[in-house]
Amino acid sequence: MAETTNTPVAILGLGAMGKALAAAFLKAGLPTTVWNRTPGKDADLVAAGAAGAATVDEAIRAGGLIITVLLDHASVHATLDPVAHRLSGRQLINLTSTAPGEARELAAWAAEHGSAYLDGGIMAVPSMIGQPGASILYSGSHEVFDAHRETLELLAAAEYFGDDAGLASTYDFALLAAMYAMFGGFLHGAAMMRSVGVSAAEFGERAAAWVAAMTQSLPYQGRVIDAGNYADPVQSIAFHKSALDAINRASHDAGVTLDFVAPLQSLLDRQVTDGHGTLAFERTFEELH
Ligand code: FVH
Numbered sequence: 001m002a003e004t005t006n007t008p009v010a011i012l013g014l015g016a017m018g019k020a021l022a023a024a025f026l027k028a029g030l031p032t033t034v035w036n037r038t039p040g041k042d043a044d045l046v047a048a049g050a051a052g053a054a055t056v057d058e059a060i061r062a063g064g065l066i067i068t069v070l071l072d073h074a075s076v077h078a079t080l081d082p083v084a085h086r087l088s089g090r091q092l093i094n095l096t097s098t099a100p101g102e103a104r105e106l107a108a109w110a111a112e113h114g115s116a117y118l119d120g121g122i123m124a125v126p127s128m129i130g131q132p133g134a135s136i137l138y139s140g141s142h143e144v145f146d147a148h149r150e151t152l153e154l155l156a157a158a159e160y161f162g163d164d165a166g167l168a169s170t171y172d173f174a175l176l177a178a179m180y181a182m183f184g185g186f187l188h189g190a191a192m193m194r195s196v197g198v199s200a201a202e203f204g205e206r207a208a209a210w211v212a213a214m215t216q217s218l219p220y221q222g223r224v225i226d227a228g229n230y231a232d233p234v235q236s237i238a239f240h241k242s243a244l245d246a247i248n249r250a251s252h253d254a255g256v257t258l259d260f261v262a263p264l265q266s267l268l269d270r271q272v273t274d275g276h277g278t279l280a281f282e283r284t285f286e287e288l289h
Pocket of ligand 1: 017036070071095
């Protein structure tokens with residue numbers, strides 16, 4: 001049966017994100033215990049009603065759902081290994097960014113110690129927690145997700161992908177890969193515009209509208225990739241190679257390095273050399289495995 005939002009929670013890790021999550025739980029009136037490796041970071045939360053735990057052991061003994069929001073996979077083990085004997089029969093949600101293999105390792109480790117494990121990838125920055133637009137992607141124990149969905153929705157929209165603890169993390173980092181490529185392209189374009197005296201802020205306004213319009217084609221591109229049929233292109237690899245060659249020359253004129261552009265140019269060059277120039281741009285996907 002699903003629990004109510006009176007579920008007690010213990011937040012381990014009070015960096016920017018851990019603090020935001022704890023604040024959202026406190027705002028909703030949940031009994032919230034907080035712990036951080038470096039003491040003193042809990043002052044505002046304790047003033048707002050949280051119970052400050054001096055040790056991880058104390059935080060876990062406070063009962064309820066255990067939520068880790070630490071730097072990385074290693075810091076989760078550094079925090080939980082010494083209290084592994086306390087985890088039996090408990091439910092653990094790890095919102096620390098971990099690679100898929102690391103999430104699976106943590107799920108297996110938790111199971112060895114009798115604990116159910118749910119992994120989460122936070123698709124938000126701290127200021128977005130509890131606000132529309134924030135989402136957290138989950139995978140791992142569906143019992144934990146089903147039991148605590150209402151509690152988790154206090155933080156952000158909650159979506160569950162399946163029993164494989166590495167799934168949420170794969171979605172998380174695939175989405176981040178798309179984001180960072182977009183950010184890199186923006187920086188490249190801003191550097192080009194600087195050469196003609198246009199501010200990065202002005203370019204940012206224009207690029208936001210352009211990139212938003214271009215993202216409309218992503219579901220179509222996905223369907224082409226899934227079908228694996230590149231013979232009827234909207235725009236061919238050769239067409240895009242020509243565009244990248246022109247960006248290369250324009251960047252040279254602007255005195256901008258090709259660090260962000262060169263990898264895609266090289267993928268297109270290779271396909272043209274291999275005789276795939278007339279096929280759809282989406283075929284580039286096949287070069288990535
Ligand atoms: N902040 C963000 O925008 C992103 C959004 C997407 C998801 N990430 C991930 O969330 C995890 C926590 O991020 P954070 O922003 O809270 O990170 P920091 O402010 O740097 O705080 C890190 C906390 O981790 C503690 N810590 C580090 N190493 C250890 C360790 N060996 N043992 C125990 N705790 C450790 C650190 O403690 P301290 O330095 O204050 O003692 C902080 O509490 C992260 O995975 C993001 O990728 C956030």
